[in-house]
Amino acid sequence: MSGDIQNAVLLSTFQNGKKKIRIILHQGSIVWDNVKPPSEQNSLPIENIIAVQNSYLRGTHPSDEKQFDLNAFTIHYAERGKQAKWLYKSLKLKHSDPLQVASWVKTLQNHLKCFKKRPKHLLLFVNPFGGKRNAMQIYEKYGKDLFRIAGVDVTLNVSQRKDQIKDFLISHCLDMFDSIACVGGDGTVSEIFNGLVLRECKLRGVDPDDINENLPKPRIPVGIIPGGSTDTIAYCLHGTTDPTTAVLQIIFGDSLGLDLVSVYDEHSLLRLYASVLSYGYLGDVAYHSDQYRWMGPHRYDYSGFKKLVMNKGYQGEIAIHSESTKVEEILCRENCNRCESCKKTCDVDCKWHTVSGKFFMVSGANISCACSRSPKGIAPYSHLGDGMLHLVLVKHTSVFNNIRLLLRLSSGGSTIEDLPFVQTYTAREFCFRAVNAKSKWNCDGEVQQQTNIRAKVRCQLLSVLSRGCPLDTPKKSTCCGF
Template identity: 25%
Template sequence: MNIDLKEFDGVVAVGGDGIYNEVVSGLTVRELRDHDQDPDNPESKLSQLKLPIGIIPAGSGNYTAWYLNGTKCPVTAALRIVMGRCVSTNIASLHQGNKCSGYSGLILGFGLFGDVMRDCEKYRWMGTSRFKVIPVGSVLNRRPVNVSISYIPTENKRIQCQEDITIQKPDFLRLTSVPVTNTKSARDGYKKRTVSFSDFLDTPSEWKTAEDRVVYAVDTYPITMKPDGTRMAPNFGGDSLELLITGKCKLADHFRQLKAVDDGMSSCYDFEFVKKIQVQRYRVRVLRNKTEDFYLNCDGEVIRLEHPEFDVRLHKNAVQLYGKPNR
């Protein structure tokens, strides 16, 4: 924690989404403390991290690298890092009680997706195949949760310091390498970039309450997915978190919706029992039996709910990732 970060140009993580999460979490805590902000205070203001992060995919999922480069090829990822170009991306903070439980750069799921990851952790000996088998049983044993959900909606558009970038998925699935441009000019272009602190402030608004009381899942994705024709495509640095609330529904309908999500269909959230709300922040209070445990899926890591309420907040463009998705 005492190393001078000015001595470094960036950080490269070799691994999957969990390793990326650990790097983001460590740098975020350091950034907050350097500015005399308390990581355990959900009201703390986070500036953009000083060091950009590169990801060389070597894990089980590698979704962040895939979304960023359009491929899970480690050679492509390494070349993108050498080029030095960066794209802004959002993260979300997770607080329980008066303590920070973590930061998410990919997915933060409560309810079903939390149970899925908890169940998968029991079968790590199965390797990556557990992610294809275990979730089916988790869905069959899905459990409704009584909750109260409040949120701060995104009502006013704000000027972004960098326009949103969307990957054109069909062009990138076949990508295995990229041309190398002038590295020095690319790095210089990054270092000269300035960011207004206002980019990280919440849109002024009042807390509202969601109507749903019994849900199967409450999820959000810091890298939002947007329709691109018939498919969904990742979108970096959006103005909002998309709060997804899965309400009561028949099991067969739920399976169809989850299959559409897995297939990346643009209509995957167009179901009556799925509510989408653009938010800056939200809170979930569980109205539960004290003997029952609940879990959150934070970028593939399981976090046990230690308090009846948790708080999630958007930190816009807080991270710079080495890479440049094509339009």
């Protein structure tokens, strides 16, 4: 931010509805309070302002041209609410002196111009098929007006078929856009980053099928407005699946680096994922639940219960590539030091070691995979951008123990890591080889047919529009340590 703008100080008394308020702009914040008691001090950091606009005079006739009210203006801003949510608010201010109004509007707008990373031209994909099939309504209700207020020019693209978003991003010119977002679930987000990375490979002549290649980082940051069934990626980024919060994160333009994991069979890249690659129980649930899509999100409960009772175990051998497999119990929250330090270097010396056995479930979690159904997720200490995934191995055991596992996953209390049949390792890369009976892999909610795979973490390959999950995300406690 340029020095003059940053150092600007303003102090005025405005009319706000029936109240008179004293308002100060100083050191990157505006602070206001009632002139007359009761005192009600509010503080607003400039980076939380969405827009500052002159008000319009109310015309006497609908055909009258709109005219500015030189004595009034509105500050549109965002405020943190409860449970990681952000709220949209506005402050309408009036003054008898138009010069006072002009000075405030100009100064605040100059401040906002310094936020160069805020999106101006957004390409927004809407998946009308995912979740409750209401992605378009989510955009209309929560996104449209806020983007208009923020001056974001939105180009809408409603997907007509699976993989259309991915194909579009690989082949179309994106020069006119400074940001891309979607209203959809994890599968839709996955289409976006798979498309963007493959596009970048094509542009730069990188062979995506070569596991030893450094995959190129897409130029454009990605915003995620939840509109799916689980919305794990959005939840882990923002700490909530509230759509207004997600829209505001896009408008703020602040981004963080998200690791992506590339998955290969013997010949080629199968896909990249951002949340979890899961074999056994979750793979079976993904495969079978797709037949019951008409049930909406309840299809997971139905298929999940069936597969839980069947209690299948799968023999497999897992090779883990890591410098230390130990999990450090540090949560990934906004301004995460661990992720910040990995921006500079992710290069470390790693060794391979092998684990084999019969498993109920094998999961490579790139993020915690927390969601509203599982407030801590399968890997609570997995970070968004530290270049590592958490490999969670659940041994084949009794149905009773499977129920214990699922109860822990769905409660916000104890994590699954201290269950005796669960082992968690950190890894930069892992290989899986099935022995005898085979399950499917569930890759960000999509079924992957190949069984023997190799997965490699790509440190902070994607820029995502989010300020991160706040520190005080509440943890619901469970009634027992089951």
